[in-house]
Amino acid sequence: MKLLKLVPDNTNIGFVKLRHWAFALTALLTVLAVGATLHRGLNLGVDFVGGLMIEARFQQPPQLDKVRTTVDRLGVGDGSLQQFGDPRTVQIRLPLPEQGGAGAANAIVEKARKAMTAEFPGVTFSRYDTVSGKVSGELIRNGVLAVMLAVIGIAIFSWFRYEWQFGISTFVAIMHDVLMTLGFFAITQLEFDLNIVAAVLTIVGYSINDKMVIDDRIRENMRKYRKMDMKSLIDLSVNETLPRTVMTSVTIMLALGALLLFGGHVLRGFTAAMMLGIVVGTYSSVYVSSSLLITLGLTPQAGERKERKSIAAQAERVGPRDDGARP
Amino acid sequence: MLNFSRWAVAAILLPLVIGILCAVPSFLPEQAVEKLPRFMQTRVNLGLDLSGGSHLLLEASTQDVAKQRLTNMEEQVRTELRRGDPRIAVGDISSRDGKLSFMVRDPAQVDAAVERIRPLTQGAGLTGQRDFNVEVVNSSTIVITPTDAGINNAVKSAMEVATEVIRKRIDEMGTREPTIQQQGDNRIVVQVPGLQNPKALKDLLGQTAKLEFKLVDVTANPAEVAQGRAPVGSEVLPYPDNPSRMPVIAVKRQVMVSGEDLTDATQGYDQNNQAIVNIRFNGSGGRKFGQVTSQNVNRPFAIILDGRVLSAPNINEPILGGSAQISGNFTVESANQLAIALRSGKLPVALTVVEERTVGPQLGADSIRAGLIASVIAVVAVAAFMFFSYGRFGVYANIAVTINVLVILGVMGILGATLTLPGIAGFVLTIGTAVDANVLIYERIREERRRGRGVVQAIEYGYKEASRTIFEANVTHAIAGGIMLALGSGPIKGFAIVLLIGIATSVYTAVTFTRVLAAWWLRTKRPTEINI
Numbered sequence: 028m029k030l031l032k033l034v035p036d037n038t039n040i041g042f043v044k045l046r047h048w049a050f051a052l053t054a055l056l057t058v059l060a061v062g063a064t065l066h067r068g069l070n071l072g073v074d075f076v077g078g079l080m081i082e083a084r085f086q087q088p089p090q091l092d093k094v095r096t097t098v099d100r101l102g103v104g105d106g107s108l109q110q111f112g113d114p115r116t117v118q119i120r121l122p123l124p125e126q127g128g129a130g131a132a133n134a135i136v137e138k139a140r141k142a143m144t145a146e147f148p149g150v151t152f153s154r155y156d157t158v159s160g161k162v163s164g165e166l167i168r169n170g171v172l173a174v175m176l177a178v179i180g181i182a183i184f185s186w187f188r189y190e191w192q193f194g195i196s197t198f199v200a201i202m203h204d205v206l207m208t209l210g211f212f213a214i215t216q217l218e219f220d221l222n223i224v225a226a227v228l229t230i231v232g233y234s235i236n237d238k239m240v241i242d243d244r245i246r247e248n249m250r251k252y253r254k255m256d257m258k259s260l261i262d263l264s265v266n267e268t269l270p271r272t273v274m275t276s277v278t279i280m281l282a283l284g285a286l287l288l289f290g291g292h293v294l295r296g297f298t299a300a301m302m303l304g305i306v307v308g309t310y311s312s313v314y315v316s317s318s319l320l321i322t323l324g325l326t327p328q329a330g331e332r333k334e335r336k337s338i339a340a341q342a343e344r345v346g347p348r349d350d351g352a353r354p
Numbered sequence: 355m356l357n358f359s360r361w362a363v364a365a366i367l368l369p370l371v372i373g374i375l376c377a378v379p380s381f382l383p384e385q386a387v388e389k390l391p392r393f394m395q396t397r398v399n400l401g402l403d404l405s406g407g408s409h410l411l412l413e414a415s416t417q418d419v420a421k422q423r424l425t426n427m428e429e430q431v432r433t434e435l436r437r438g439d440p441r442i443a444v445g446d447i448s449s450r451d452g453k454l455s456f457m458v459r460d461p462a463q464v465d466a467a468v469e470r471i472r473p474l475t476q477g478a479g480l481t482g483q484r485d486f487n488v489e490v491v492n493s494s495t496i497v498i499t500p501t502d503a504g505i506n507n508a509v510k511s512a513m514e515v516a517t518e519v520i521r522k523r524i525d526e527m528g529t530r531e532p533t534i535q536q537q538g539d540n541r542i543v544v545q546v547p548g549l550q551n552p553k554a555l556k557d558l559l560g561q562t563a564k565l566e567f568k569l570v571d572v573t574a575n576p577a578e579v580a581q582g583r584a585p586v587g588s589e590v591l592p593y594p595d596n597p598s599r600m601p602v603i604a605v606k607r608q609v610m611v612s613g614e615d616l617t618d619a620t621q622g623y624d625q626n627n628q629a630i631v632n633i634r635f636n637g638s639g640g641r642k643f644g645q646v647t648s649q650n651v652n653r654p655f656a657i658i659l660d661g662r663v664l665s666a667p668n669i670n671e672p673i674l675g676g677s678a679q680i681s682g683n684f685t686v687e688s689a690n691q692l693a694i695a696l697r698s699g700k701l702p703v704a705l706t707v708v709e710e711r712t713v714g715p716q717l718g719a720d721s722i723r724a725g726l727i728a729s730v731i732a733v734v735a736v737a738a739f740m741f742f743s744y745g746r747f748g749v750y751a752n753i754a755v756t757i758n759v760l761v762i763l764g765v766m767g768i769l770g771a772t773l774t775l776p777g778i779a780g781f782v783l784t785i786g787t788a789v790d791a792n793v794l795i796y797e798r799i800r801e802e803r804r805r806g807r808g809v810v811q812a813i814e815y816g817y818k819e820a821s822r823t824i825f826e827a828n829v830t831h832a833i834a835g836g837i838m839l840a841l842g843s844g845p846i847k848g849f850a851i852v853l854l855i856g857i858a859t860s861v862y863t864a865v866t867f868t869r870v871l872a873a874w875w876l877r878t879k880r881p882t883e884i885n886i
Binding site: 082084136154159166169173236281289 | 411413720724793828835837841850
């Protein structure tokens with residue numbers, strides 16, 4: 028059987044040569060993403076702004092205007108509507124009353140239920156969320172803290188494990204991935220809720236996974252080819268790991284694709300974020316983080332010092348490329 | 355590296371077999387699982403977003419607890435100094451800024467007053483601290499300040515009681531398998547699966563259910579009561595259903611009987627077919643109630659719930675049987691709710707709902723079905739892709755992934771972890787990343803072959819070199835997962851649990867298990883060429 032190979036053997040693409048273009052593009056995209064996030068803002072879900080969310084499922088696709096009038100007539104503040112998943116499902120978001128606590132929120136839910144049932148017979152309510160301002164503040168704080176800690180923790184790990192240059196290049200690349208994801212949510216105005224924070228953290232985890240594999244190969248090659256200059260060494264490492272990078276991205280995309288198409292509407296935003304993150308993360312691994320090592324001044328000798336004190340010394344030392352060949 | 359003794363193979367396979375066996379109960383119907391021996395009942399719990407139900411986060415105000423303690427202290431001090439012998443006259447009692455202060459009228463009695471108050475305080479914490487500090491300032495004023503340790507103790511015990519009361523109330527509602535847990539210092543998480551409309555639940559948990567019977571102060575001047583002023587020894591309370599249209603009423607401060615003296619409460623009807631709550635007092639409560647009603651025939655008494663007067667009926671004759679009725683503007687439902695609340699006791703502190711998530715059972719079922727379909731399709735797509743890319747080794751990876759999925763379920767069952775909707779996403783993602791370890795190994799084998807190594811050596815090197823990379827990549831991945839587990843709430847936690855278990859099991863199945871398969875193939879077939 029002829030096996031499928033997505034990437035031909037022994038590719039020799041000059042990724043390092045392209046780095047100035049890649050850096051410029053990356054910087055541009057990141058600025059755009061940050062700009063979009065600041066300008067348009069994120070469509071934060073009730074998890075983060077507090078409030079009340081009711082998900083209603085109609086018999087037939089309703090006219091959104093009619094739903095809106097029904098909600099407005101309740102007189103409980105500015106509501107917002109969003110079609111969610113399929114045209115029959117509408118998410119209604121309402122502000123939480125300032126006073127009255129649980130009783131008042133309850134009363135609003137009841138009022139909305141009654142009004143909707145009167146206007147649209149057969150409507151069912153599949154989900155309610157109420158989050159008070161206090162809890163939503165904590166959720167934001169924890170979410171931001173979690174992402175920051177993950178990024179910093181991982182950067183420190185790769186600094187101790189390798190060289191400081193690896194720590195910084197990883198940090199930069201991952202911040203880029205996170206900012207791009209935020210930009211995506213700002214532009215599409217998809218709802219940004221707690222699930223999306225989980226997605227962002229997963230992107231961080233995946234992206235670092237990807238960079239570790241390449242970094243590990245760079246380090247291995249630094250020991251193998253002491254005389255090789257850094258540019259060709261990085262090119263070699265990225266090219267050697269390219270089949271794996273592509274294979275893994277494709278398998279994960281297949282799995283996520285299944286989730287996007289068949290996983291139900293609740294997870295759709297989550298999956299979309301993740302797919303974008305995989306693309307962005309793979310891009311930043313191949314084009315940004317490894318080439319950045321050169322800009323940061325990593326030299327082949329750097330590995331020498333570290334090697335003596337780290338577990339890296341356990342790795343097999345192999346001579347020149349053709350060594351060990353036993354036809 | 356590729357030579358496994360029979361024992362080594364058995365040792366590698368054993369955890370996998372156990373893991374898979376533990377996954378089996380999750381696929382069986384509930385009745386069948388109950389028949390299994392205890393250690394085999396390792397079912398994965400479904401989160402509320404999958405089973406449908408309500409999640410409520412309740413918060414107690416610590417200030418409320420502190421305030422109430424101070425009020426109790428004030429009551430105790432008054433009683434002690436006035437009733438005790440000799441009587442000590444005090445004045446200027448105030449409880450401002452969270453402190454209780456009062457003046458002893460006769461300066462000679464200050465030391466005696468302090469002596470009598472000290473025993474009212476209690477030890478708090480391990481450091482020998484008291485729960486209140488008693489000091490004398492300006493030679494005649496005594497200031498009683500609650501200590502932090504005292505407040506913390508009070509909050510802690512209030513929360514324990516509150517959790518117990520909530521459990522009783524929810525059990526009385528007859529819902530199945532509720533989870534009631536204290537979270538942090540002053541919060542309680544309540545999860546009730548399969549609840550369609552949480553309104554009744556919230557109403558029930560929202561009332562403190564502090565019931566008191568007090569005599570109405572008939573001597574009070576109505577005009578002053580309307581302005582909120584009451585005679586000495588009385589207080590003005592809200593009375594929304596007052597027949598005289600005035601929304602307040604003056605009642606004596608002294609409590610005749612309180613809800614603590616109840617033994618039972620049930621919903622019933624009065625002669626006008628109006629919903630009421632029938633209550634029954636315990637021995638001492640019945641005696642007290644009998645005594646007061648005998649002495650106050652033809653005077654009204656107030657039935658007070660959570661500081662609001664429900665009704666103020668007249669005492670037509672002494673009530674000696676130890677039972678009474680609570681009337682008020684009840685519907686059958688609200689009377690029933692009050693009966694439940696009274697039976698389960700009052701909450702020591704008022705709770706407010708700060709977060710609620712309710713998922714209807716239909717949406718939950720839809721989500722499970724969608725998640726299942728997505729998982730199956732993901733597995734099939736990934737498996738086909740792996741097979742076409744790596745042939746025989748792809749099949750090994752696929753076996754590993756399948757076992758991995760079962761083992762994750764098994765481990766979740768053993769840990770009693772909960773599968774949530776984001777957890778399913780974690781599952782699907784794990785399927786994708788689990789093959790990454792195999793991809794790393796196989797790509798390495800391909801590389802080593804291209805460099806001219808022999809079949810056995812290429813496989814050996816592939817596993818060895820890739821294992822290091824896999825370890826490193828997964829450690830960092832686990833860092834992200836660990837942070838999610840530690841800091842995340844709700845959905846993030848559910849996702850992180852699956853992710854972390856998946857990282858651990860996938861490294862094991864992808865690296866160790868497939869290596870056994872590869873070694874077995876090499877030994878039996880002794881291939882001279884591999885198609886990879």
